[in-house]
Amino acid sequence: MPGTVLLLAASPVGKGRLVDAASVLPVLAAVEPSVLSGADTANVVELADPLEPQAVLTRLRAAATAPGPLTVFVAGQLQLDRKQHLPHLALARTTPATVRYTGFPWAWVREELRLRAPGTTTLLLDLHTDAETWQWLRARPLDSGRTNAVYGRIAPPPARRVVAVPSYMKAVATILRSGWRPPVEQLHQQAVERLGAEGYADVLLASPGFVGAATVPGGSAPRPPSALKGPRPQTPDGLSNPGRSLNSPGRPxxxxxxxxxxxxxxxxxxxDADALAAEHEQAAVRAHGRGSEEALHWTEVRADLAMLAGDPVRSCQAWLAVAGARLAAGQAAGAVAVEAAVDRAHHQWGQIHDPAAARELGLALAELRGLVPGRRKGALDHVRRQLGQLESQPLTS
Structure with a gap:
């Protein structure tokens, strides 16, 4: 039975673009359809920077109803609508003010795929976020359906005035161009390894299916329209605001x-953003202790804020502090929160251009990497190689 492949690359036109999503399509299009799908033959549908949510819905719905295995490749950026704070895939005309009308609600992905037979659907995602969406995702998984295999990465906001590239998806496409498709778990792992230190800050998606789906507080997720005629699709009103952080449930x-x-x-x-976060960090320390989850949450927020401000030194220092505090509290070196902190410290360390600061923090990172090697091969070796190169550089940049 032939398979179906949907290639979707979408990002806004203009200054709101965080990632050049469509740049990956020529690389994916060069892969044989059977390799993209993992089936003997396959039909391939390509959507490059679509303008309308309904156009995406039409193609996704047609792909979802096709018999045989379905593989969906998505590169783009996620944004929250201002009214309900729900994630949307930004399309070509999307702006922060029009996400609700011009973006594609992510809940529609789950809704359109929910009736497919378990084990027949695979999603490969390379998604970037703005600052608000990145914070929203700290508290919630990206729900893509209980029975779909989902692999990929969600990247934090790029540096200011920088348009990122879908490096994970390009790595996937490059691997597939060899003419052989490994099992999707291996494909994902190989792509992650090719990212190297660039991907240490990412949220990795590796769900083989049958995982619990997140629920939206205060109501149900938006459902796509049952017909394609009529006004532009939009999400229903009346949900309570789900855009609160993990450590602030129930607060007005x-x-x-x-x-x-x-x-x-x-x-x-x-x-101003850091000062406000620092106030709450100190309040949490006084109320719960330096190593409490409440205090560490705010240290993590400040680490992200430093990254968004383009201060990798301060961000790296904060992530190193979080990792050290978690280890000191008895958390295992393989705990997800510990590995994530060290990975993000590693990523930010790689953005430091001052040799003296990079040396100082690199020594601390190397010590932590000895305790927390992480799940990506060669992380400690990477730190050691970079430190060796720093030794030959002058103390001032």
Missing amino acids: QDADPHGAITAAVQAGRHP
């Missing part, structure tokens, strides 16, 4: 500082 919206912090970041007021 006006008491949740995360919205104010995000607004400050979006306005470019990075010192």
Whole structure:
């Protein structure tokens, strides 16, 4: 039975573009359809920077109803709509103010694929986020359906005035161009390894299916329209705001500082955002202790804020502090939160251009990497090689 492949690359036109998603399509299109799908033959549908949510819905719905295995490749960026704070895939015309009308609600991916037979659907994702969406994802998984195999990465916001590239998806395409498709778990792992230190800050997606789906607080997720005629699709009103952080459930919206912090970041007021997060960090330390989850949450927020402000030294220091505190509290070196902290410290360390600061923090990172090697091969060796190169550089840049 032939398979079906949907190649979807989408990102806004103009200054709102975080990633050049469509740049991966020529590489994917050069792969044999049977290799893309893992079936003997396959039909391939390509969507490059689509303009309308309905156009995406039409193609996804047709792919979902096709018999045989379905593989969906998605490269692009996620943004939250301002009214309900739900994730959307940004399309060519999407702006922060129009996400709800011009973006493609991610819940529709789950909804369109939910009736497919278990084990027949695979999603490979390379998604970038803005600051608000990155914080939202700290508290929630990206729900892509209980019975779908989902692999890929979600990357944090790129540096200011930088348009990222879908490096994970390009690595997948490069591997597949060899003419052989390994099992999807191996394909994912090989692609992650090719990212190297670039991918240490990412959230990795590796779900073989049958995993619990996240629920939306206060109501049900938006459902796609049953017909393609009529007004542009939009999500229903009336949901309580789910855009709160993991450590602030149940608090009234006006008491949740995360919205104010995000607004400050979006306005470019990075010192104000960090100052507000620092106040809550100190309050959590006084109330719960330095190594408490409440305090560490705010240290992690400050680490992300430093990254968004383009200060990798401060971000690296914060992630190293989080990792050290978690280990000191008795958490295992293989715990997800510990590995994530060390991985993100490693990523930020790679962005430091001052040799003296890089040497100092690199020694601390190497010591941590000895305890927490992480799940990607060669991480400790990478730190040691970079430290060796730094030894030959002058102390001032």
